Amino acid sequence: MIPRFRFAPSPTGGLHIGTARTALFNWLAARSVGGKLILRIEDTDIKRSTAAYEKSIIEDLKWFGLDWDEFYRQSERTGIYQRFARELLDENKAYRCFCTPERLEDLKKRQYAEGMMSKYDNRCRELSGGEIEKNLKEGKEFAIRFKVEDGKEIKFCDLIRGEISFRSEVIGDFIIIKSDGTPSYNFAVVVDDGDMKITNVLRGEDHITNTARQILLFKSLGFSLPSYAHLSMILGKDGSKLSKRHGATTISQFREEGYLAEAIGNYLSILSWAPRDGEEIFGIRDILGKFKISDISKSPAIFDVDKLKWINGIYIRRKSTEELARLCIPYLIKEKIIDKKDLGNEKVMSKIVKGVYAFRDNLKVLNEFPQYIKDLFGEKIAGYSKDAVEILTLDTSTVVLQSFLGKLESELKSFDNNQDIDFNEEKSKNLINMIGKSLKELKIKGKFLYMPIRASITGKTHGPELPRVISILGLKNCIQRVNQTLEYIKNNKL
Numbered sequence: 001m002i003p004r005f006r007f008a009p010s011p012t013g014g015l016h017i018g019t020a021r022t023a024l025f026n027w028l029a030a031r032s033v034g035g036k037l038i039l040r041i042e043d044t045d046i047k048r049s050t051a052a053y054e055k056s057i058i059e060d061l062k063w064f065g066l067d068w069d070e071f072y073r074q075s076e077r078t079g080i081y082q083r084f085a086r087e088l089l090d091e092n093k094a095y096r097c098f099c100t101p102e103r104l105e106d107l108k109k110r111q112y113a114e115g116m117m118s119k120y121d122n123r124c125r126e127l128s129g130g131e132i133e134k135n136l137k138e139g140k141e142f143a144i145r146f147k148v149e150d151g152k153e154i155k156f157c158d159l160i161r162g163e164i165s166f167r168s169e170v171i172g173d174f175i176i177i178k179s180d181g182t183p184s185y186n187f188a189v190v191v192d193d194g195d196m197k198i199t200n201v202l203r204g205e206d207h208i209t210n211t212a213r214q215i216l217l218f219k220s221l222g223f224s225l226p227s228y229a230h231l232s233m234i235l236g237k238d239g240s241k242l243s244k245r246h247g248a249t250t251i252s253q254f255r256e257e258g259y260l261a262e263a264i265g266n267y268l269s270i271l272s273w274a275p276r277d278g279e280e281i282f283g284i285r286d287i288l289g290k291f292k293i294s295d296i297s298k299s300p301a302i303f304d305v306d307k308l309k310w311i312n313g314i315y316i317r318r319k320s321t322e323e324l325a326r327l328c329i330p331y332l333i334k335e336k337i338i339d340k341k342d343l344g345n346e347k348v349m350s351k352i353v354k355g356v357y358a359f360r361d362n363l364k365v366l367n368e369f370p371q372y373i374k375d376l377f378g379e380k381i382a383g384y385s386k387d388a389v390e391i392l393t394l395d396t397s398t399v400v401l402q403s404f405l406g407k408l409e410s411e412l413k414s415f416d417n418n419q420d421i422d423f424n425e426e427k428s429k430n431l432i433n434m435i436g437k438s439l440k441e442l443k444i445k446g447k448f449l450y451m452p453i454r455a456s457i458t459g460k461t462h463g464p465e466l467p468r469v470i471s472i473l474g475l476k477n478c479i480q481r482v483n484q485t486l487e488y489i490k491n492n493k494l
Helices: 017-032 051-063 078-090 101-113 129-137 185-195 205-221 251-257 261-269 305-318 321-334 340-344 346-362 366-376 386-393 395-413 425-438 447-458 466-473 475-492
Strands: 004-007 036-041 070-073 094-097 143-146 153-158 162-167 174-177 200-204 227-231
Touching (some): 004 200, 017 251, 036 051, 051 251, 094 129, 143 205, 162 205, 321 366, 340 346, 346 366, 386 447, 386 475, 395 447, 395 475, 425 447, 425 466, 466 475
Parallel strands (some): 200 227
Antiparallel strands (some): 094 143, 153 162
């Protein structure tokens, strides 16, 4: 029999990082054994489920490389749930409950006040046929509850945690069809898993208590029981449940911040699992065949955003310069460093590509790129750092800048129509060497040569290699900035 796994998100929010790991582990488990993966949208929570969240979840799953073989939506299967509920009613395995929400709430409060575990008191379980008929004629709303026999032990072997057992007394008769006609979570899941012939259920440990109820339903409906494996929770570095206070928690948020799909997939793979060879950097398709549910740890996984950034930086550096530039462009537009109309400007695009080449080793996430490149856009320098002002105060700095300006203007004249786009790093390095040779007699060298040049075109004394900066800016912009700096020195009498 072909193994059948399922991933069943609820479209009541974005794809949480923990839910995404569950999706990935199901995909890895299914694909590693030649099985099928079913995507099932569990949207029976009508008030909270939205089409927008469903679309977002599907887009995120596709974004980091997951696919599936079958697709279902619970809201389109209402008739199936009703049919199976009627079967349980006819077989006296379920009954109609006419208790109002107010009575149930009072019951819960009274039980808590008496130190008792809260569960239904079976008031409607033994209603006579006449009483049921009378309530129905009066139009009273009702839910359908499943009968749970006391004195039963419910056991299953979790593939990660070993044997787990529950006593039926702690469960109580639970609702399978709500008063509005929609199925409860546990009932819809069992009907779907049975009807879709799911053989393996791999999900979060918060569903362990649901498993007991679901096993009872599986047996009552005559479905084959799937094997179960429950993943540990993902915790923040402080040991608490991962939440918004830890930063981004959904795949969409990580995408917006500039994490790459490959990095997200890679990092999620090693949360509670690791290949036996100890390797940490790999594509999700590289571990097909290596992934085994039995190797998943039952200990909580700690979400370490610093490690994710480290992995993301590795994948950033694996990108070609052109592809990385394309990925960085939306962040430049968002920060209003460039406009969409600039994308057709050859000079702007050249600057972006050169900037990516210069700063790629510094990037951990794509949204950092604007901070590195922003000072190299625009004709003028926004300001000078304290260190830059100290360098520009030196008497030799004006001499260096005047020599630098002369060489820039001379180089610009050599380009047809003053097009300096192709002024590359090698030419920039040669230009700086020529300045060094021309000032050799004045014994101006080292930081007294390089720092004034850097300060004059960036306003700072540190940054990428100077030839790269000159190449990114281009000759015209360098000329404008050096003139700005010389004017600044003059006006401030440095």
